[in-house]
Amino acid sequence: MQERIYIKDITRLQEIGIKFKERLIDKITIHVFKKHDLSQINHVNGERYILHRYTSKESVFGYSSHIKKKSHFGYKITNKLNEEIYDITCTYSEYNYDVMLYVNPSRIGGLQVTEEILKLLGITDENSKISRIDFTLDFECKSVSDFIKYLNVKDKKNIDAYYTKYKNGDLYELSGVYYGEKNSTKTTKLIVVYDKSIEQLTKKAIELTDTHVIRVEYRIKGKNLSDIKLENLTEITKFNPFKKLEFVNWEAKINDGNNIKEIIKASNLKHNFGLKGYTLGYRKLNKNRQFARDYRNIFIENWKFFLSDIWELYK
Numbered sequence: 001m002q003e004r005i006y007i008k009d010i011t012r013l014q015e016i017g018i019k020f021k022e023r024l025i026d027k028i029t030i031h032v033f034k035k036h037d038l039s040q041i042n043h044v045n046g047e048r049y050i051l052h053r054y055t056s057k058e059s060v061f062g063y064s065s066h067i068k069k070k071s072h073f074g075y076k077i078t079n080k081l082n083e084e085i086y087d088i089t090c091t092y093s094e095y096n097y098d099v100m101l102y103v104n105p106s107r108i109g110g111l112q113v114t115e116e117i118l119k120l121l122g123i124t125d126e127n128s129k130i131s132r133i134d135f136t137l138d139f140e141c142k143s144v145s146d147f148i149k150y151l152n153v154k155d156k157k158n159i160d161a162y163y164t165k166y167k168n169g170d171l172y173e174l175s176g177v178y179y180g181e182k183n184s185t186k187t188t189k190l191i192v193v194y195d196k197s198i199e200q201l202t203k204k205a206i207e208l209t210d211t212h213v214i215r216v217e218y219r220i221k222g223k224n225l226s227d228i229k230l231e232n233l234t235e236i237t238k239f240n241p242f243k244k245l246e247f248v249n250w251e252a253k254i255n256d257g258n259n260i261k262e263i264i265k266a267s268n269l270k271h272n273f274g275l276k277g278y279t280l281g282y283r284k285l286n287k288n289r290q291f292a293r294d295y296r297n298i299f300i301e302n303w304k305f306f307l308s309d310i311w312e313l314y315k
Helices: 010-016 111-120 144-148 196-203 230-238 260-285 291-295 307-313
Strands: 019-032 043-045 049-054 071-079 084-093 096-103 128-141 151-153 159-166 171-179 189-195 212-221 245-252 299-306
Touching: 010 019, 010 245, 010 299, 010 307, 019 111, 019 212, 019 230, 019 307, 049 111, 096 111, 111 230, 128 144, 128 230, 128 307, 144 171, 144 189, 144 212, 144 260, 151 260, 159 260, 171 196, 189 196, 196 212, 245 260, 245 307, 260 291, 299 307
Parallel strands: none
Antiparallel strands: 019 096, 019 128, 043 049, 049 071, 071 084, 084 096, 128 212, 151 245, 159 171, 171 189, 189 212, 245 299
16 A cells, blocks of 8 residues: 555545535533522623523424423523524423533634623533533535545444435435444544435425535533633634544556456445445455455555644634
């Protein structure tokens, strides 16, 4: 196998059918301890923002299905011109009055605005803690299959794919892949690659185009977040969780068109990487740790691109 070439020119991702779209801190989950009773806070009139509490019947959205299974409330956020910005959703159990608060900094104006909103609610490091942060990179690509064919995710043993039925229930589409143990309570880092367009399709009556939005979401929770303080959320920008993810522009090159073994190997390579994605395809063909020996003549890596460089570039 040839010497690896690492590039930093983001426009070259288009050579593998991928285009970068945006970088987001998509969601922060905050555990508010019961000693800080949010149920007593109904209306807050701050210098720049007004918060108005709503009940579950008035809720206009929910982050995911698990929220619907618990009692929930939230706060609508408006500015002084009475323009609605967004809202914050909270959930709680009838048996445990601690509250889980979900806030999306990218939709309410960024981390500094989020800090201000949390202060209006009296949420501090003394009565709450951050339990999870979702870091995301959005790209444009034809499908999840086309995307993961060039995505290498290192150091994740468990890989699970999931499919979504759409178009009147006639078709199933690979809509996402979990890298890590998604159902384990011990998992503190989980990577999810999923089709944001198909997710929106299942929620709204929209038409799919040839180009989909593919999201790479890195979910971090637990002790990994212990250094981030609620009163200084901008520290989150120092995180770069994408250091072990890379795009690989590869090809299966047949050197001798009359060599049946080479043709079979190239076909096998394309099939496994195309069907299972780069990470799982490579893992399967390297089962006996002989990938370098068996495929060195036909497996060409034109270049690699670290996703961590994208995160740093678009801070």
